[in-house]
Amino acid sequence: MTASERTGGSEPRGQGSRDGILRAAMQLFAERGFQETSVARVAQAAGVSKALVFWHFRNKEELFAAVIDRLLEPYILDVSGQDEALDERAQLNHLVVSYLKFVQENAASVRFFLQQLLRGQRTPASLSAQIMKLYAGYRDLLVDLIARAQQKRRDMRAIAPETAATFLMWALNGILVGLLFTGNGIAEPQSAVSVLDKWLFDAGLEDDSLSPSAD
Amino acid sequence: MTASERTGGSEPRGQGSRDGILRAAMQLFAERGFQETSVARVAQAAGVSKALVFWHFRNKEELFAAVIDRLLEPYILDVSGQDEALDERAQLNHLVVSYLKFVQENAASVRFFLQQLLRGQRTPASLSAQIMKLYAGYRDLLVDLIARAQQKRRDMRAIAPETAATFLMWALNGILVGLLFTGNGIAEPQSAVSVLDKWLFDAGLEDDSLSPSAD
DNA sequence: TGGTTTATTGACCGCTGGGTTAGGCGCTCG
DNA sequence: CGAGCGCCTAACCCAGCGGTCAATAAACCA
Numbered sequence: 327m328t329a330s331e332r333t334g335g336s337e338p339r340g341q342g343s344r345d346g347i348l349r350a351a352m353q354l355f356a357e358r359g360f361q362e363t364s365v366a367r368v369a370q371a372a373g374v375s376k377a378l379v380f381w382h383f384r385n386k387e388e389l390f391a392a393v394i395d396r397l398l399e400p401y402i403l404d405v406s407g408q409d410e411a412l413d414e415r416a417q418l419n420h421l422v423v424s425y426l427k428f429v430q431e432n433a434a435s436v437r438f439f440l441q442q443l444l445r446g447q448r449t450p451a452s453l454s455a456q457i458m459k460l461y462a463g464y465r466d467l468l469v470d471l472i473a474r475a476q477q478k479r480r481d482m483r484a485i486a487p488e489t490a491a492t493f494l495m496w497a498l499n500g501i502l503v504g505l506l507f508t509g510n511g512i513a514e515p516q517s518a519v520s521v522l523d524k525w526l527f528d529a530g531l532e533d534d535s536l537s538p539s540a541d
Numbered sequence: 542m543t544a545s546e547r548t549g550g551s552e553p554r555g556q557g558s559r560d561g562i563l564r565a566a567m568q569l570f571a572e573r574g575f576q577e578t579s580v581a582r583v584a585q586a587a588g589v590s591k592a593l594v595f596w597h598f599r600n601k602e603e604l605f606a607a608v609i610d611r612l613l614e615p616y617i618l619d620v621s622g623q624d625e626a627l628d629e630r631a632q633l634n635h636l637v638v639s640y641l642k643f644v645q646e647n648a649a650s651v652r653f654f655l656q657q658l659l660r661g662q663r664t665p666a667s668l669s670a671q672i673m674k675l676y677a678g679y680r681d682l683l684v685d686l687i688a689r690a691q692q693k694r695r696d697m698r699a700i701a702p703e704t705a706a707t708f709l710m711w712a713l714n715g716i717l718v719g720l721l722f723t724g725n726g727i728a729e730p731q732s733a734v735s736v737l738d739k740w741l742f743d744a745g746l747e748d749d750s751l752s753p754s755a756d
Numbered sequence: 757t758g759g760t761t762t763a764t765t766g767a768c769c770g771c772t773g774g775g776t777t778a779g780g781c782g783c784t785c786g
Numbered sequence: 787c788g789a790g791c792g793c794c795t796a797a798c799c800c801a802g803c804g805g806t807c808a809a810t811a812a813a814c815c816a
Contacts, residue, residue: 343763343764359576362576365804366803374764375764376805377766377767377805377806380806381763382763385805440659441659443722444655444659444722445574493736493740495715496712496716496719496733497711499718500711500713500715502715502718503717503718507658518711521704521708579774580773580775581773589794590794590795592777592794593793593795595776596793597793601775757816758815759815759816760813760816761812762811763811763812763813765810766807766808766809767808768806769804769805770805773802774799774801775800776797777796777797778795778797779794779795781793782794783791786788
């Protein structure tokens with residue numbers, strides 16, 4: 327089960343192996359971290375000699391950077407899906423659902439990036455910057471949507487959009503932490519959405535749809 | 542500045558060095574992680590030979606476990622401070638403030654434990670268990686307080702205590718993440734408390750005390 | 757065809773890591 | 787006093803690390 331013929335061997339020989347190395351490295355780095363993963367191990371997992379890894383990538387750090395770039399690929403803010411026809415409440419819900427779905431689907435890499443971020447100064451500044459940009463982008467979207475919703479609707483909490491967005495981000499980050507820790511997440515992501523939705527919109531209504539043992 | 546005469550050399554020679562090693566290891570593990578910290582470096586920081594480290598601790602893992610035990614010491618839920626005379630709202634606020642204060646004061650070790658937890662299976666199960674227990678204890682306290690408050694007061698959100706507690710924990714965890722990432726925290730922990738307090742108690746009031754750029 | 761380039765390898769190197777060992781110093785107790 | 791024990795060290799061991807290199811096979815181009 328050498329990874330080299332994953333694509334059927336149809337590639338120009340060179341890029342096939344590079345890709346295999348990258349894939350192996352992606353998985354190993356994500357599940358064991360940078361220090362705990364040796365280049366030899368990556369090479370072995372890719373079914374290739376260690377020297378070849380150093381032929382494709384100048385050194386381990388460069389391989390790591392390439393892996394990060396790859397892992398970041400799915401992290402584009404898909405705003406295109408924001409249907410202008412939907413009302414703001416639906417769009418907000420959609421945004422929250424997207425977030426939760428994304429985190430659940432990419433749990434491994436989210437966990438990985440969180441770990442990197444937690445390492446503080448000793449992590450490449452560019453990575454932190456990239457993630458922070460994503461974060462800020464998402465938050466701006468929230469602020470914008472909440473502000474627009476408040477202009478149109480009267481049944482909302484009277485609260486500055488920035489404050490509401492900050493609060494929402496807290497909740498989302500908290501849920502994220504819960505998801506990552508307790509392994510495989512809250513039973514019903516939908517229940518989280520409904521709590522947040524009700525917080526923003528139906529400040530006074532009662533609702534117990536959230537499972538009490540959700541932690 | 543060898544750490545050996547930290548206590549003035551009054552200890553029975555043996556435990557003094559053990560303590561010095563433990564302290565040095567504590568700091569180094571917390572700020573650089575397990576893999577990135579060599580035993581030699583710990584020994585050097587403790588002003589002691591590497592062999593002595595292995596005399597006190599069978600191997601690096603055991604040293605690590607001892608460090609974790611030490612780091613966990615301040616993590617006791619101080620419920621004694623819960624003044625029965627205070628009303629539930631004040632107690633809840635106090636609980637939240639304590640949480641935030643604790644996280645801010647112990648940021649280094651909190652970050653460290655979070656990192657450990659994120660490593661999933663490859664982290665000692667006992668550590669996860671200990672932290673989970675603390676987490677559950679805190680949450681139980683919240684549930685209890687909220688339930689008691691709801692029985693006494695009428696100005697609260699109509700929401701199941703478990704749901705409210707879960708939501709609160711989300712927010713707290715989210716704030717924690719924010720604190721740990723953006724380095725040195727939100728400017729005013731008090732503003733976070735007030736937002737959460739208002740959420741629980743004054744569902745309809747307006748308040749903008751939270752700085753918009755709090756992320 | 758033969759030379760150049762592109763991929764690939766096994767063997768190697770220097771160094772650092774965790775861990776061991778043999779021995780030394782000072783205290784205590786019979 | 788000297789045997790034994792607790793504490794401590796310098797020196798060593800060696801597996802595994804990141805990284806290099808000379809050799810070589812295949813692909814490409816003249």
